[in-house]
Amino acid sequence: MSDARSPAETDDGTDAGGATDRTTGTDTLLEVDGLTKHFDQGSGFLSGFFDSEQVRAVEDVSFEIREGETLGLVGESGCGKSTLARTILRLLNPTDGDVYFKGSNLAEMGGEELRAQRQDMQMIFQDPQSSLDPRMKVGTIVEEPMKAHGMLDDEGREDRAHELLEKVGLDPQHYNRHPHAFSGGQRQRINLARALSVNPDFIVCDEPVSALDVSIQAQVLNTMNALQEEFGLTYLFIAHDLSVIRYISDRVAVMYLGQLVELAEKEELFENPQHPYTRALLSSIPVPDPRAEGTRGVLEGDVPSPIDPPSGCRFRTRCPELIRPPEYDLTDPQWEAVRAFMRAVDRRTFEPEGERALRHRFFEDVSLSGETATIVDRAVENVLSGDWTEANRLLDENFAQQSVCAQEEPAYDIEPEHGTGAHFAACHLHRE
Ligand SMILES: Nc1ncnc2c1ncn2[C@@H]1O[C@H](COP(=O)(O)OP(=O)(O)OP(=O)(O)O)[C@@H](O)[C@H]1O
Structure with a gap:
């Protein structure tokens, strides 16, 4: 939608x-x-022997x-x-x-x-088809939770089922029908009636x-x-x-x-x-105003495995706004270039067609010096020799891991601009 x-x-x-x-x-x-x-x-099969x-x-x-x-x-x-x-x-x-x-x-x-x-506390699910027993009549389906919780007698439950079918927008006359006779939307209404039955x-x-x-x-x-x-x-x-x-x-x-x-x-x-x-998610909604394009981050890369999630902020490996590590004295454009290079190496999103092309692609507008230049030079050499893993490790260890985003879990309360309710954001961009 x-x-x-x-x-x-x-x-x-x-x-x-x-x-x-x-x-x-x-x-x-x-x-x-x-x-x-x-x-x-x-x-x-070894899982029984190890954690x-x-x-x-x-x-x-x-x-x-x-x-x-x-x-x-x-x-x-x-x-x-x-x-x-x-x-x-x-x-x-x-x-x-x-x-x-x-x-x-x-x-x-x-x-x-x-x-x-x-x-x-009731729950309704995505698939109204599979959550309704096809052998049961609609009335029985709606009455089932009431029965399980010992609510009302047979007559009382039947009356309530009729009433609820009407409340959710179905014809109470359909009490004796089976779920397959209903459309997807109607089946979800049956689920609603069933959830509501126990009040x-x-x-x-x-x-x-x-x-x-x-x-x-x-x-x-x-x-x-x-x-x-x-x-x-x-x-x-x-x-x-x-x-x-x-x-x-x-x-x-x-x-x-x-x-x-x-x-x-x-x-x-x-x-x-x-x-x-959130900004990246919102940018995935089609925006009617073309001027708004490009003002929000775009979601790149895959979600990491929940078996070994990133330290600190779990979004940091995909974040376009990873915070620069304090030990490097980098300007905004320099950090922007290093960050773009890191993300591209991590995702292997380019063909390494020689050093000149690579530097032109990532570092045309900035010149790096000192330790930053040394690390980036080594990573470039690794990429050119095909060792993406080592390049990635170098960049990750020296830049990403040194960021506050990798070192501390973020949790901040923000002053809202709209309304008076609390606004929580787990992002270190909001640290003092
Ligand atoms: N019983 C399970 N055993 C092992 N891993 C599970 C189990 N149930 C869910 N997971 C894993 O837990 C993570 C969260 O899954 P979950 O279904 O809660 O996500 P979701 O946001 O509801 O996704 P979807 O919108 O696709 O339903 C996933 O990596 C999933 O593979």
């Missing part, structure tokens, strides 16, 4: 009002504190969700959004950290207590509209907004599509390689992004 065709505009005329218009409570419903989830990844590798899918994540708000969670595929959501709900056991829901620590709850608490306060929505057509997305999002208002729901809404996030969220959290890199109120995040990763 492009920004130009936001859900508000593509809807069939029944705009339920964007999240901005909603009055949001200020009480905390959920508090996530230092939440961490690592997965063991066995490496072959297996750990996939560090979620690392030290902290934030709050207020009653009645929608917190959007965005980030590239594989950055840990689903793992974070499942760990919050204790569908996965956390490796470390706490999750307070209405003041009680879910991370410490066991068996029956957790099961009872789950009634208040939850909190719903985690994991990419709930990603599999739907744009026009259908808009309608489902509008229904979700209307249901939120009617039932006083709080949403954690996961999506990789920024225009969906922009439409539905009150505040937005941006995740990269298992960590939160930025969190702010929606307008502040979209109008005043302070993390280079």
Whole structure:
């Protein structure tokens, strides 16, 4: 979905009002504190004899969700959004950290207590097809969670299922149909009715509209907004599509390689992004104004492995704004040139066609001296002799590793330009 065709505009005329218009409570419903989830990844038959590798899918994540708000969670595929959501709900056991829901620590709850608490916390998933049992009738699907939590008698559950089908925009007469008779959007509405059946306060929505057509997305999002208002729901809404996030969220959290890199109120995040990763993500939305082109960073390179994430700021290996190491006395243009060379060597994005061409390509406008020149000269020699690995190691060790970005984990509170809410950015550009 492009920004130009936001859900508000593509809807069939029944705009339920964007999240901005909603009055949001200020009480905390959920508090996530230092939440961490690592997965063991066995490496072959010897894994039983050695410590297996750990996939560090979620690392030290902290934030709050207020009653009645929608917190959007965005980030590239594989950055840990689903793992974070499942760990919050204790569908996965956390490796470390706490999750307070209405003041009680879910991370410490066991068996029956957790099961009872789950009634208040529901989840809907991306693929409405696979999350609905094709053999069950819609009515039974909606009634199932009520049954599991011992809510109402048979008649009461049936009445409630009819009522909820209507609330989510389906025909209550469809109570006896099977899921295959419904479209993708309708199936997601069945999921909504099922989640709502146990009267939850909190719903985690994991990419709930990603599999739907744009026009259908808009309608489902509008229904979700209307249901939120009617039932006083709080949403954690996961999506990789920024225009969906922009439409539905009150505040937005941006995740990269298992960590939160930025969190702010929606307008502040979209109008005043302070993390280079957020800026790069935003630049991937088509911009109607061509003058805006080139003013934001472009996302280059692959996401590193969560088995061995970069030290300090995890985004630093792709960051166009890596901070210069203090021990080198470099001007902005000099550091810019060295940084561009480092990134190109790391990604092997050029053909080494001789020293002259290489220097012309990266260092035409700057002359280097002292230790910087010595290191760069050695790296150039290595590239020309085909030893990219050694060139990369030299540059990484002497420049990247010496940057504050590699040495300290960033976490800064910033004065917002829009609104009064807190603005968190995990980027050392904001250090004093
Ligand atoms: N059970 C598991 N065992 C090992 N690694 C896992 C497991 N589940 C997830 N991971 C890894 O954890 C990381 C985070 O995955 P996760 O599915 O949470 O990301 P995501 O942001 O939700 O991605 P997507 O949008 O593609 O669903 C990935 O590297 C993934 O491969």
